[in-house]
Amino acid sequence: MTTMTLNAEPGALVLFSGGQDSTVCLAYALDRYARVETIGFDYGQRHGVELECRQQVREALVQGFPAWADRLGPDHMIDISSFGAIGDTALTSDAEIVMLESELPSTFVPGRNLVFFVYAAALGYRRGLTTLVGGMCETDYSGYPDCRDATLRAQQEAIRLGTDVPFSLDTPLMRRSKAEIWGLAQELGGDALVQLITEETHTCYKGERGVRHDWGYGCGECPACELRAQGFADWRNSAAKSKRRYSSRT
């Protein structure tokens, strides 16, 4: 028996870092759920740029999308720096980003997404939000085993059993390429959302925001920038192709 009081309106809690993927997830949730809150984690990241982007992105969504503004509830920032101390890798220390023998990038923090979802479930329980939305993706996933669909389905089951609440882990980007994630942004919020993501979100591992590329800000060289730039170029090319197909028919 659950002791949880479920709200009449279904709500979602979005794992929100201020990056491109989690911003698309936030837009996806705002499009579907009447009540949406965000959760972010400070686990001693090497740079705080992405965390600073969080409030700017939330503010820009409220300003630019009045229909979503009423649905967006509070943000919750959770300090899990003790976890960052365990995952002593390139993202949390000053080590260089390289590929390890395990074929994982050295930015890999073991089990990070599992930890995020446990915190999100505990908070969702308190807030009456039973859908937990995360931007994990196994298409371009750099080999992170905690981004796999199978991992998260198993965790959903563990969370349901462990809380006695029918939580859903919703991962809308799981099967999408980086190009398709840009396409989803366009579908959800048109050019205004694509523009917002380009200007306000941050993905670069090095935390650089000096240079503005057509895909946004970043060093342009780290694995995260390369993925984002390539995805943007692929999306632009496929959009141009379908436009040509359309205009040749008319």
Ligand code: ZN
């Ligand atoms: Zn970069």
